[in-house]
Amino acid sequence: MKKTIATIFLLSWVVVASYALTLMHSWHYSDLSPKGSISLSELTFQNSEQNLGVIHFITPMCGCSREVYKHLMKEGPLDNKAYNEKIIIIDDFKDGIANELTKRGFDVFKLSNEEAKKIFDGEVRGVPLLTIYDQTLTTQYVGGYSEKSITPFTKINYRKFLQKIETKKKVKPLPVIGCAVSKEYQKLLDPFGLKYGEVL
Amino acid sequence: MNAYEKNACQILKVAHIAILIHIPIFIYMANFFGTEMTLAIGAPLLITVVQVIMDKAFKSVRISSLLLPFNIIALSAVMIHLGKGMIEWHFHIFIMIGILSLMANPMTIVVAALTAAVHHISFYFLLPNSIFNYQASLGIVAIHAAFVIVESIACTFLAYRFKKSLEVQDNLNEKINPLVRSIEDISKNSSQSCSNLLQSSDNNAIALNTITDNSNRLNQMVDDTKNKISELLNNVKETNGCVKESANSVADSKVFLQSLADIKEKMEILQERSSEQLKAVVDTVHRISEKTGIINDIVFQTKLLSFNASVEAARAGEHGKGFAVVAEEIGGLATTSGGAAVEITKIVEESREQLTTAVDSISGGLVNFQTNIDDAYGLWDKVSQALNSSFSKVEGNSIKQEENLEAISIQADQQSKEIMELSEALHEIKETSNMTLNQIKNVEEMSGLLKDDADQLFILHKDLSGTDSEAA
Numbered sequence: 001m002k003k004t005i006a007t008i009f010l011l012s013w014v015v016v017a018s019y020a021l022t023l024m025h026s027w028h029y030s031d032l033s034p035k036g037s038i039s040l041s042e043l044t045f046q047n048s049e050q051n052l053g054v055i056h057f058i059t060p061m062c063g064c065s066r067e068v069y070k071h072l073m074k075e076g077p078l079d080n081k082a083y084n085e086k087i088i089i090i091d092d093f094k095d096g097i098a099n100e101l102t103k104r105g106f107d108v109f110k111l112s113n114e115e116a117k118k119i120f121d122g123e124v125r126g127v128p129l130l131t132i133y134d135q136t137l138t139t140q141y142v143g144g145y146s147e148k149s150i151t152p153f154t155k156i157n158y159r160k161f162l163q164k165i166e167t168k169k170k171v172k173p174l175p176v177i178g179c180a181v182s183k184e185y186q187k188l189l190d191p192f193g194l195k196y197g198e199v200l
Numbered sequence: 201m202n203a204y205e206k207n208a209c210q211i212l213k214v215a216h217i218a219i220l221i222h223i224p225i226f227i228y229m230a231n232f233f234g235t236e237m238t239l240a241i242g243a244p245l246l247i248t249v250v251q252v253i254m255d256k257a258f259k260s261v262r263i264s265s266l267l268l269p270f271n272i273i274a275l276s277a278v279m280i281h282l283g284k285g286m287i288e289w290h291f292h293i294f295i296m297i298g299i300l301s302l303m304a305n306p307m308t309i310v311v312a313a314l315t316a317a318v319h320h321i322s323f324y325f326l327l328p329n330s331i332f333n334y335q336a337s338l339g340i341v342a343i344h345a346a347f348v349i350v351e352s353i354a355c356t357f358l359a360y361r362f363k364k365s366l367e368v369q370d371n372l373n374e375k376i377n378p379l380v381r382s383i384e385d386i387s388k389n390s391s392q393s394c395s396n397l398l399q400s401s402d403n404n405a406i407a408l409n410t411i412t413d414n415s416n417r418l419n420q421m422v423d424d425t426k427n428k429i430s431e432l433l434n435n436v437k438e439t440n441g442c443v444k445e446s447a448n449s450v451a452d453s454k455v456f457l458q459s460l461a462d463i464k465e466k467m468e469i470l471q472e473r474s475s476e477q478l479k480a481v482v483d484t485v486h487r488i489s490e491k492t493g494i495i496n497d498i499v500f501q502t503k504l505l506s507f508n509a510s511v512e513a514a515r516a517g518e519h520g521k522g523f524a525v526v527a528e529e530i531g532g533l534a535t536t537s538g539g540a541a542v543e544i545t546k547i548v549e550e551s552r553e554q555l556t557t558a559v560d561s562i563s564g565g566l567v568n569f570q571t572n573i574d575d576a577y578g579l580w581d582k583v584s585q586a587l588n589s590s591f592s593k594v595e596g597n598s599i600k601q602e603e604n605l606e607a608i609s610i611q612a613d614q615q616s617k618e619i620m621e622l623s624e625a626l627h628e629i630k631e632t633s634n635m636t637l638n639q640i641k642n643v644e645e646m647s648g649l650l651k652d653d654a655d656q657l658f659i660l661h662k663d664l665s666g667t668d669s670e671a672a
Contacts, residue, residue: 006257021277022322028285063234149284
């Protein structure tokens with residue numbers, strides 16, 4: 001009897017641990033890139049001289065987003081004469097971060113999940129997400145900031161993307177590895193609400 | 201418990217500690233990468249607890265050694281998660297698979313590799329694009345898989361060889377263990393025997409020295425005895441001579457006794473003669489005494505005649521005066537003669553008494569003398585006979601003693617010779633004993649070397665067994 005219980009416990013442990021670890025790994029390896037194009041109809045350029053628009057989608061609860069935030073704070077905003085740069089904070093409105101970014105000179109917007117879903121037709125599934133578009137609001141780049149999950153070791157350099165796009169070169173989109181924004185993905189990646197809280 | 205099980209138990213213990221050691225590393229990682237602190241602390245604890253519970257529940261090294269790789273890879277997975285999935289943390293899996301080879305169970309490596317593969321494949325099925333966190337080609341996937349497969353095969357082979365090595369170690373240990381014990385016992389016994397032999401040898405040496413000293417003293421005593429015997433022999437010889445001389449003297453005493461018998465006879469004759477002569481003297485004195493009576497009678501007659509003459513002279517008057525004077529003188533002479541006669545009688549009487557007394561005395565003295573001589577003769581005769589007998593015996597004994605002493609002297613010479621031989625033999629024994637002592641010291645030294653070898657063998661045995669053996 002004791003052996004049977006122990007065996008059941010052992011097998012349960014193997015299954016549960018495997019499943020839990022698989023879920024946790026998926027958090028770092030899931031590509032949350034938009035499946036289609038992001039609708040930018042509501043975006044406007046500040047002036048005609050601006051060649052490209054840049055939107056950073058982040059959420060402070062996400063570690064990768066925090067790394068992007070740190071990078072932005074360090075590098076500061078792009079030249080607003082040439083670039084229309086915006087930061088959209090989704091679903092996590094820690095005033096501290098928004099205020100800091102504003103103080104740093106960024107144009108910051110705060111959207112809830114539902115608002116983001118509505119505005120971008122549910123295409124923003126995960127953050128941090130980088131979107132670069134031209135004056136015709138055609139997206140030139142939609143993807144992540146790095147090939148891998150963003151860590152303190154990751155060198156973020158989206159300015160190179162801008163240079164390439166400006167020279168009419170194609171930029172291969174990088175995977176969006178970070179935190180799911182859409183409820184569907186949150187439910188898929190974190191059915192027990194370990195990372196995103198109660199999503200069920 | 202065989203070597204494989206001992207090794208597995210040791211590795212399991214170390215693994216528990218190693219898993220817990222990850223906690224501070226995980227805490228730092230969680231802090232650095234902004235990942236879950238609760239997971240950093242809780243996951244290693246949970247993994248350790250589960251491993252310990254399963255170890256205790258099944259009490260099976262085989263099951264524990266199959267659960268450990270799963271838990272270890274789970275730990276690697278937690279580390280990878282805490283490091284935000286960086287590919288660099290996957291090296292932890294490679295290291296752990298390598299370390300798990302120490303379990304000496306090929307299945308441990310297989311389970312570890314399978315666990316890693318299942319994790320990756322399962323979230324591939326969950327999210328098909330995300331085996332890796334970047335867009336990896338099939339070639340890249342193949343390279344990664346190849347590394348894992350090659351390492352797993354190598355580690356499986358390593359674990360298999362290690363297991364075989366432990367089995368060989370077990371066999372070797374089984375064979376060495378009794379050998380070590382046997383050598384150790386032999387070494388101890390040999391050492392103890394050497395100590396005992398050394399002690400005995402020391403005691404023997406002391407005893408030999410004592411015996412040698414005693415032998416020397418005995419030799420000296422035998423020499424002294426010989427000298428004494430020689431001296432005694434001389435004395436016996438002298439005594440023998442004296443005894444012979446005494447025997448001769450005793451023989452001479454017979455002559456003396458004969459002389460004494462002659463003296464006795466002569467004394468008897470002399471006594472008779474003296475007695476006769478003394479009797480004659482007594483008779484003479486008696487006759488003198490009788491004659492003295494006559495004188496006294498004469499004196500009385502004379503006095504009576506004088507008286508009568510005086511009376512006649514008185515009658516004769518004047519004319520008778522001259523006669524009276526003569527008569528008076530004659531009376532006076534008679535009185536004087538009477539007085540002399542009385543004195544003579546008295547003297548004779550006294551002489552007779554004295555003579556009688558002297559005769560009696562002489563006679564008694566002679567009788568006594570004779571008696572004494574008789575007694576002396578008898579006594580001397582007895583003494584002479586006793587002396588004769590004694591001297592005969594003494595002479596006989598003296599001869600025997602002399603013979604015995606000569607025999608003893610010969611034996612003492614023999615003993616002295618044998619003691620000398622004994623002394624030489626003891627000297628040889630001493631030399632042999634010294635040689636034996638050196639041999640024993642060599643054996644002891646060899647025993648010590650044997651013990652060192654046994655110790656080294658024991659250490660080897662301990663190293664082979666991998667634990668503190670009971671033999672310690």
